[in-house]
Amino acid sequence: MQIKLGYTPASTVLKTLSGEHRFALGQLLTMKVLIYYGGLLEQQGRVRPEMEHMYHTLVKAVELDPYNMDAYYFAQAAFTWDLGQVKAVIKMLKYGYQFRSWDWYMPFFLGFNYAYFLKDKKEAAHYMQQAARLSGSELQTTLASRYFYEADQTDVGIMFLRQMLAGAVTESEKAIYTLRLKALIAVSELEQAVADYSASRGSFPDSLNLLVETKFLEKIPTDPYGGCFYINDKGKIHSTSNFSSIFMSKQNEH
Amino acid sequence: MFRTLKLLTYHELLRIKRDRVFWSFAGVALLLLFMTPIVANLSMRQPAQTGFTLSYSLVHLFLLVLTVFLGTQALSRAIERRTLIPVLTLPFSRSQYLLGAYLALAIVILVCALCLDSISLMTSMWLAQFSPIDAGLSVKAMLVAYAMGLTKYLLLLAWALFFSVFSTSFFLPVFGTLGVYIAGSATYQIVEYLLSNPAEYSQGFILLVKVLLYILPNFHAFDFQVYAAYGLAVPWMDVIWALGYGLTYSTVILYLATFCFMRREL
Amino acid sequence: MSTETPIVCEHLSKSFRSKKFKRVQALDDVSFHVLQGTVCGFLGPNGAGKSTTIKILTHQIRPQKGVAKLMGLGVSAPESRRRLGYLPENPSFHDTLTGREILNFAGSCHGIAKNALPLAVIQVLARLGLAHAADRPVRGYSKGMVQRLGLAHALIHDPDLLILDEPSSGLDPLGRALVRDIIREEKLRGKTVFFSTHVVSDVEQVCDHVLIVDQGRVKADAPLIDLQRQADEGHYQVLVRDPDGKTREELVYASALHAVLKKAEQCREVVESVRPQESALERVFLRLVETKKTDINM
Numbered sequence A: 001m002q003i004k005l006g007y008t009p010a011s012t013v014l015k016t017l018s019g020e021h022r023f024a025l026g027q028l029l030t031m032k033v034l035i036y037y038g039g040l041l042e043q044q045g046r047v048r049p050e051m052e053h054m055y056h057t058l059v060k061a062v063e064l065d066p067y068n069m070d071a072y073y074f075a076q077a078a079f080t081w082d083l084g085q086v087k088a089v090i091k092m093l094k095y096g097y098q099f100r101s102w103d104w105y106m107p108f109f110l111g112f113n114y115a116y117f118l119k120d121k122k123e124a125a126h127y128m129q130q131a132a133r134l135s136g137s138e139l140q141t142t143l144a145s146r147y148f149y150e151a152d153q154t155d156v157g158i159m160f161l162r163q164m165l166a167g168a169v170t171e172s173e174k175a176i177y178t179l180r181l182k183a184l185i186a187v188s189e190l191e192q193a194v195a196d197y198s199a200s201r202g203s204f205p206d207s208l209n210l211l212v213e214t215k216f217l218e219k220i221p222t223d224p225y226g227g228c229f230y231i232n233d234k235g236k237i238h239s240t241s242n243f244s245s246i247f248m249s250k251q252n253e254h
Numbered sequence B: 001m002f003r004t005l006k007l008l009t010y011h012e013l014l015r016i017k018r019d020r021v022f023w024s025f026a027g028v029a030l031l032l033l034f035m036t037p038i039v040a041n042l043s044m045r046q047p048a049q050t051g052f053t054l055s056y057s058l059v060h061l062f063l064l065v066l067t068v069f070l071g072t073q074a075l076s077r078a079i080e081r082r083t084l085i086p087v088l089t090l091p092f093s094r095s096q097y098l099l100g101a102y103l104a105l106a107i108v109i110l111v112c113a114l115c116l117d118s119i120s121l122m123t124s125m126w127l128a129q130f131s132p133i134d135a136g137l138s139v140k141a142m143l144v145a146y147a148m149g150l151t152k153y154l155l156l157l158a159w160a161l162f163f164s165v166f167s168t169s170f171f172l173p174v175f176g177t178l179g180v181y182i183a184g185s186a187t188y189q190i191v192e193y194l195l196s197n198p199a200e201y202s203q204g205f206i207l208l209v210k211v212l213l214y215i216l217p218n219f220h221a222f223d224f225q226v227y228a229a230y231g232l233a234v235p236w237m238d239v240i241w242a243l244g245y246g247l248t249y250s251t252v253i254l255y256l257a258t259f260c261f262m263r264r265e266l
Numbered sequence C: 001m002s003t004e005t006p007i008v009c010e011h012l013s014k015s016f017r018s019k020k021f022k023r024v025q026a027l028d029d030v031s032f033h034v035l036q037g038t039v040c041g042f043l044g045p046n047g048a049g050k051s052t053t054i055k056i057l058t059h060q061i062r063p064q065k066g067v068a069k070l071m072g073l074g075v076s077a078p079e080s081r082r083r084l085g086y087l088p089e090n091p092s093f094h095d096t097l098t099g100r101e102i103l104n105f106a107g108s109c110h111g112i113a114k115n116a117l118p119l120a121v122i123q124v125l126a127r128l129g130l131a132h133a134a135d136r137p138v139r140g141y142s143k144g145m146v147q148r149l150g151l152a153h154a155l156i157h158d159p160d161l162l163i164l165d166e167p168s169s170g171l172d173p174l175g176r177a178l179v180r181d182i183i184r185e186e187k188l189r190g191k192t193v194f195f196s197t198h199v200v201s202d203v204e205q206v207c208d209h210v211l212i213v214d215q216g217r218v219k220a221d222a223p224l225i226d227l228q229r230q231a232d233e234g235h236y237q238v239l240v241r242d243p244d245g246k247t248r249e250e251l252v253y254a255s256a257l258h259a260v261l262k263k264a265e266q267c268r269e270v271v272e273s274v275r276p277q278e279s280a281l282e283r284v285f286l287r288l289v290e291t292k293k294t295d296i297n298m
């Protein structure tokens, strides 16, 4: 099967010509990307994703309908973790937040991206406070006030994924979040073991097997993305899958 | 006067009721409309919004086809087939005939819009149940959006009759009406693009461009979808302004159409 | 019934653009009246301007010059058509509607009361022999049936003035006879009838007045009898049988007819039939429009 996103004309042209149909068109463009992405997932990384193209199609979609939540939500879900386009996503979210000013998801995503990917805790707290105010939920308040200054990266990720999982409706959405949540929990477990190890031995373990041998860890958890966990010389936990269902095979080749 | 209008309207309605092309268009529109929930369910976060915008688009695409088809057929095809001669030599004036035809077509478009819009409304509300977050659809704003969409097509219908008055072939009326539709849909964006830097232009120029925009006409003024879909506060002044604009504009075009029709030779 | 002259045309001129800069003069200063209670036949060769005149009278087209009035009202007033029954040349109706629906509409537009309408429609349909097809869509009508429906459309409201453009075109002999009967009946009921035709014998059979146009000009506007008197000598076809039983055909001038008949009697021959070769009116007509033919030959 040939998976192609195809061509979409410039957004000014689209916007001018579509008239009253621009909202429907924006939605259809978003769906086109969703369906394309679904196809990519099924291909298990055998196809090179047209990343630029997906991003630009989404940008067109939100230019046609700046309120389209699907586009922002999908950009957040797909471009940050799997495709590593955090800056582009932040730009898009900031644009959307001007319109969806009532929607706590927008500052929540922004705050998370600043905290988790860019490690900018100040910006993160700024957005998380807004998310907390908009949502009025306790969890958000907790996140805003404390978590971003105290918790480490992996815990922030787990927090975020739990939150997203709680709000997920479709099965595919749930599956994506569950998968990543499992991976992060495994990473968290490994990081805890590494921390315990280095606290008692004063150095990082050379390999993860050493953790099991020295009984700091019962067994090495499996990577739900199908890769193998390893530890780098800075004591960080990685996986050969790179935690991505799309880039998996490419990593495996290395 | 009213009796004649009523009769003419009834006559046109009877004719359209028998029109197979009309019914097949309506059938296709209904079928597609009932399929929108399936597509809308692909949406992750806003099935109700998707349902609304897709069905809104579909309904209005159908209204466009209907307006162009009926509006151009009513006169130019009747003139071409000379079926207008026995009708127009009855004891009423051509302006009455034109008004009667407009009313009949407006009624058909109104009834179609009512049926399809209510389906669109119901499917959107039904889809709202599955929305992960508060769907935010506003029924009041949806009704406003539907009503203003209809107003727009009643205006376009006046244009269709206007073009139809001049011609015996379908070419001018069909493409003329479509041309007005495309121009009317595009002008707002073009003006917005042109005037993105208002400081660069003189006040007079900006005013001129805006006047031209409304003459062309400006169909953007009738688009209230976004308020309906995302539950934004309806700008009532804009609604009233658009209603007045649509009404005045249609009247002027109908008057021009009558003026030309009175002078036309059969 | 109004005492106004039903049809008045004064100095009507109408030209059409045929090619880019060329114009066809369809009517050139046409004036005539049709008086109350008369049946006026409107004769002229193809392209003479008959339909153009009738279209001006029914306000389908406007003359460049001149005034046309129906029932004393300028034709641009819709009220001028209130007592008019009009049959267009080759009428055509919305073909998805049935005959009854079309007549219902026309009848109510002419102000027939709702409770009287069904009867009026049935009567006029029966009068034109269309009762069996009343509820069929016009799409399924034959050419003659559409013509009959057109006549019914003109007659539905019992008008005081009938303007018929080639009423018997497309009709079978029965239909033609029916049209003649209808015209006679309407005349007896005091109505005015103005109809165009190519069939001279129809005019001779039903008209009191004849209007002949050619090339957009009025060539004759006179009572039928006056025109017939103007006719020059015609031919007669005489069929005689001699005593042996053989039949023989002779073509003779009217002036010689008497002598021929006498001679036959003397020879003891039997005169089977004497038939005029063409009608008096036809000869007048041909003489009046003759000039055109020479034009074409040149």
Ligand SMILES: Nc1ncnc2c1ncn2[C@@H]1O[C@H](COP(=O)(O)OP(=O)(O)OP(=O)(O)O)[C@@H](O)[C@H]1O
Binding pocket: C016, C017, C018, C024, C025, C026, C044, C045, C046, C047, C048, C049, C050, C051, C052, C053, C089
């Ligand atoms: N719409 C028109 N455009 C151009 N020329 C026209 C038009 N209508 C009529 N004519 C011209 O005007 C002249 C008179 O036409 P008209 O139809 O009145 O003839 P007519 O007497 O009814 O002929 P017929 O017996 O064939 O019906 C013709 O030369 C015709 O070519």
Ligand SMILES: [Mg+2]
Binding pocket: C050, C051, C052, C089, C165
């Ligand atoms: Mg004619």
